[in-house]
Amino acid sequence: MEITINGSTTALPQDPRVSLLDFLREGLHLFGTKKGCDQGACGACTVLVDGERILSCLALAVQFEGRDVVTIEGLSAAGTAGGEGLHPLQQAFIGCDGFQCGYCTPGQICSAVGMVAEAKRGSPSHVTADLAAAVTLTRNEIQERMSGNLCRCGAHNGIIDAIQQVLSAEVLS
Amino acid sequence: MSIIDSAKNAAQGLVQGALGKLVPLAPDSWIPGGLPDPLIARKHGLIGTPVSRLDGPLKVQGAARFSAEVAPAGMVYVALAYATIPRGRIATLDTQAAEAAPGVVRVMTHRNAPRMKPPAVFGSSPTAAGPSDLPILQDDRIHWNGQPIAAVIAETQEQADHARSLIHVTYEAGPSTTSFAGAKANGAQIGRFMGQPLRNEIGDAEAELAGAAHRVDHTYRTPRHSHNAIEPHAATIVWEGDMLTIHDTTQMVTAEARTIADVFDLKPEQVRVISPYVGGGFGGKGLWDHQIIGAAAAKLVGRPVRITLSREGVYRVIGGRTLSEQRVAIGATADGHFKAIIHTGTAAMTPHNAMPEPFIFATRSGYAADSFKLSVETVKMNMLANTFMRAPGEAIGTFALESAIDELAAELGMDPIALRIRNEPDKDPISGLPFSSRHIVEAWRSGAQRFGWDQRAPEPGTRREGEWLIGMGCATGTYPYHRMPGAAARITLTRDAKAIVEIAAHEMGMGTSTTTAMVAGERLGLPLDRIEIRYGDSIIPGAIMAGGSQQTAAIGAAVIAAHNALVAELLKLAGNESPLAGLSVDEVGSEGGALVRLDDPACRETYQSILARAQRDTVAAAEQASMPVEAMHWSMHSYSAIFCEVRVSAITGETRVSRILGAFDCGRILNPQTARSQFRGGIIMGLGMALMEETLFDERNGRVMNANLSEYHLPVHLDIPEIDVMWTDIADPHTPMGAHGIGEIGITGVAAAVANAVYNATGKRIRDLPITLDKLL
The missing domain is CATH 3.10.20.30 (Beta-grasp domain)
Structure with missing residues (x-):
């Protein structure tokens, strides 16, 4: 196996x-x-x-x-300690200070990648108003869809900022 | 202007430009009449510019190694069994089936554990770190519901977990007190914090209150809270002969190593605690039973041990913030002058620990009043030892005090900000000391303008959009400046112009390693990429606890002392052939990787040149920070003005925080990027405290009922609006770098600001945290 x-x-x-x-x-x-x-x-x-x-x-x-x-x-298979070769979301987490202790961070990043794919497939969330329309990842939608990833240091704003930044650059595919 | 004049001016300009970067050595203590840290005057250096975390690339790749991520060869795993009664003794303990289970190496109980002394309880000496002074796995007695009673040691975690389920235990219950009412009925004692009684009286506050034209007098209640760092407590432990190494996640490497050395009857140098990354601390990552059990297990089986608490285990073994019942009464004249402030009450603790939640601390220096009566009484319960949690005392004390001020403002028909400013003290009301740096009024004014406080409806319950009632509230937050004795730093300069700065401090996400590199770079006149920070290791000299929001000040003072010693060493090495020959440490500064004569910046020599001439690869200096005498001369605090807007559903009672602003006055902000995150993180923990957090405790048997992250509610992404923060950035001339602590101030005042906004929205005053919807229906 x-x-x-x-x-x-x-x-x-x-x-x-x-x-x-x-x-x-x-x-x-x-x-x-x-x-x-x-x-x-x-x-x-x-x-x-x-x-x-x-x-x-x-x-x-x-x-x-x-x-x-x-x-x-x-x-970040090609990633290095110096920061070259990071996934755009990893880079954005650093720039937006989307973490403090760094313990929830890998989960937040993997979750965000999966979350964007879900939205692209049209999966609605609890806050989606129109279940038939294509999903637009507003800040509210991202927050709801990321709510299963807890952060105790309180980096929530930076995490959502990082995801929005990468989405707006349309590099998350 | 002649050509000669302009050349002269240009040369002067160069000299001034050089002086702009040149940093003289800092004073190593702060006393009245003394000089401030010269870094305060330096406006265009690294300090104050946003710098991304230097450990960021490691953390976003999951490459930062936490304590449960060290895997020595031959390691075994531990699973703990916990008592299910609050007090008594073990009658029978059958471990046979567990011992026979596949993969089990040993089952350790009080019957076969190595003999160990009880740990010295935190505060009983400068190096004591114990959660209580109870013996650990040494006898059959039970002191709390959840106490570890057996440790299964197995080849894999799955095998250990399974075998643990095969342990059978029966108890003889003893008398116990597990209700707050029962504990109060047994009698209260005055709380003592660091040896001092938690009581202050000035004048006859009860008489002043009774005679006041206006008064409020209410009781506020706060529940237990748990830190809930996302990283569970874990240690990987290795004995090599009589040398014990603990890879841990801790806020106190040095004190922990010393305490564990005493427990095992070892010399201090025989125990090393290493903790490079801490996955969230908040006061909860200290020494608890599990590290000692893990070290005992490793000794018993002669193999390295990994002990990771399950999430339930964290709730059984790691104490949190205790519950409190607080009376706040304020008497005032018709124009709002405070005649009396009374803040008294009761907090629960255990017979074996030393943490009386000091909820009067913020009240001691918050407001001027003609009279004061302040006290914290403690009652004893049979429960897991309570401990420090982010802003112990201030977080819950400001909820009571700042709610009461809002209630008084309503009673007086005054704006609550105006009432606070009306009673702004000109010196510390209890100690009489002058304030070192207090600009809370400026924070209030600039914050009110940014938030749009003038949009608040003075009458509660008058703004509504559909089902949502909208209100605004505010509160003052405050947290003292601390700098604990014992800090030290070692700086090593290398021939390739690199500086290694070693401090026995901790990185739990505050940005300490980054900020330390910035400060050290500025002092040494080296760019950030020439600085290496080593920390989180008990073999580094000194002790710098990550607590009391004091790390930055303590490190700052230690780096000053080590830098000054290093410069003295460099001048000695420089010798007579150097352009700096004959100069004393007071006559030089650091800039551009060189020592520079202060009154003639052209006279300079690089560190590399000095080392090369002396034929040295490195030069190092280690020094202790000066004693923190500044706190004896001034009343020193961080401050905040918190503004909050809430929407409360008139149908469900649900409260949503729509806007929140923290206006902070915390000295000079060193790294705005990480400081913003600290402030926001504190505010978010405050929102949790206000609206949802409670460690549910079964008063029938003393057991925590919601020992998991599903039923202990934390704020999640959807609960958190964009949090606005601003700061005065006014340096305190009496601290290293002009800085104050910022780790705990963020949580203070937040619960009151939310409660006051809920009152403004609904007209309902909630004096019992958390403000859940049942209390608003």
């Missing part, structure tokens, strides 16, 4: 109890994906599976045989 993580194929764990989150962190030492609550309440563990955002703490690794997982490390 195999799974693809950030473009590389790897064997799934033997123990079926291992969550996708723990497999990433403890099995593969991909510590960019964070464990905040392990109960699906905080969003820190958000990763992309075939382009959709999921909470990796609520997912068993063995459920994802043959699937394609992208983590924060995969978003």
Whole structure:
């Protein structure tokens, strides 16, 4: 049984109890994906599976045989400590100060990537007024759609600013 | 003007230009008549310009390694079992099935744990960091509902978690007090904070109140709160012989290392605590039972240990802000002059800790009044030890005080801002000390204009748009300036003109590492990319706790001391062949990677040149910061004026905050980019406190009921409007860099501003946090 993580194929764990989150962190030492609550309440563990955002703490690794997982490390595969090669959203998070401690940040960024894809598919949210029309990612829509990603330092304004900045530059595709 | 004159002028211009960048050495203490930090006068340097976090690229890539992300070879995992009674003893503890479960290495209980001393409780000595003075896994006694009673050590976390579920325990319950009413019935004691009683009386406040033309007198209640950093507490622990290394997430590397050394009967140098990144702290990331249990487990099994608290575990083991009941009474004349301020009340704590929530602190220096009666009494409950949480005292104290002032303004028919300014003190009302730098009135005036305070309807309940009632409220926030003794810094200059600055401080997201690099760069006359900051490690000299909003001032003073010592070393190395020969430290400054003669900037020598001539690769100096005597000479505080607009649904009672502005007076702002985030973050935690946050405590059995992030409600993205912040940026001449602390001021005043806005919107006065919709229906 195999799974693809950030473009590389790897064997799934033997123990079926291992969550996708723990497999990433403890099995593969991909510590960019964070464990905040392990109960699906905080969003820190958000990763992309075939382009959709999921909470990796609520997912068993063995459920994802043959699937394609992208983590924060995969978003900036060419990234360096110097900042070159960062994903535009990662760059915008720095510029807009969309984090303080940095612990919820990978989840926020992965979630935002998945969120934009959802909106492009036309998925409505709780605050969408017209369910039939195409979704416009207003500030309010982004805030609602990002509300599953908690931040305790209070970087909310910077996070939404960063997402809006990248959306307006139309580089998030 | 002749050509010669203009050449002379040009040369003078060059000299002045150089002096504009040249920074003389700073004074190392601040006393009346002394000089301010010369960095205050420097207007065009790094300080005050927005700088992105230097650790930003690491954090957005998930590449910053937190404490649970260190993976030594052979590491085992721990799962904790928690007591389910508030007080008593363990009658039977059956661990056989757990020990036999797959992957289990050992089950550690009080029966087989290494012998350890109880930790010294925080505050009992300068290096004490214990959450309480209770022994940890040393006997069968239970002191709170949630106390760790067993630790399963296994090859994987899944195996440890499963085996933990196989532990069977029975208890003999002892007498316990788990209700606030019961604790009050047992009797109260005056709170003591850092050795001082929490009580102040000036004049006969009760008599002044009784005789006042106008008065308010009400009781305000605040619940328990939890820090809820998104990173759960975790430590990775390695013994190498008698050397103990703890990769931790902590706000106090040095004190924690010292306390743990005592627990295990080791010398201080045998324990090293490393904490480069802290995933949110807010007062909650100190020493708790789990690091000691983890170190004991690692010792017991002879292997490295990872102990990560589950989210539930955080609520069982890590204390939060305690509950309070506060009376605030204010008596005033018809024109608003305060005759009496009474702020008294009760906070719960435990028999074994040392944290009486000091909710009168803000009231001590907030307003002038003819008389004062202030006190904090404590009652004892059998519960998890309460602790510091962002602005302990001030966060909940300002809710009561600033609500009461709003109530008095309504009673007097006065504008609440005018009432506050009417009672602005000219010196500290309790200590009598002069204020070092207090420009709260300016913050009020500029904030009111920016917010559009004149649009507020004086009569409550008169603005409505559809189902939404709209109101505005305001409040003063305040938090004291602290600079704790014991800080030190070591600066090493290298031959390639780089400076390594080492401080035993912490980065929890405040931007400390970035701001320290900015300040050090300015002092040394080096650009940011030539500065390397090393921090978060107990082997670095000195102790700089990330608490009391004091890190920046403490680091600032330590860097000044180390810089001055470094310059003395450089002058010694420079010797007689240097253009600087014979000069003393008072006669030179730093600029452009060089030491420069103050009265003749053309006379200079680069650090590289000095090191090269002396045939040295590096020169280093370590120095302790001066004692914080400034706080003995002045009353020193950060201030804010908070303005808030809310919309309250007349149908559901739901409150939405539509606008909020914080106008801050916190000395000079060093890095506007990270400072804005600190202010906003504090305000957001204040919005949570105002509208939703409460650690629900079962008064029948002392157990936290909402031990998860689903039922403990935090503000989420949709709850947070764009938060406007502004600041006076007036430097305090009596502090390093002219700065005040900004980490905790943001939360203060916010809950009152919201409550006052809710009153203005609805005419309903909520004196019991959080302001949930049931209280407004």
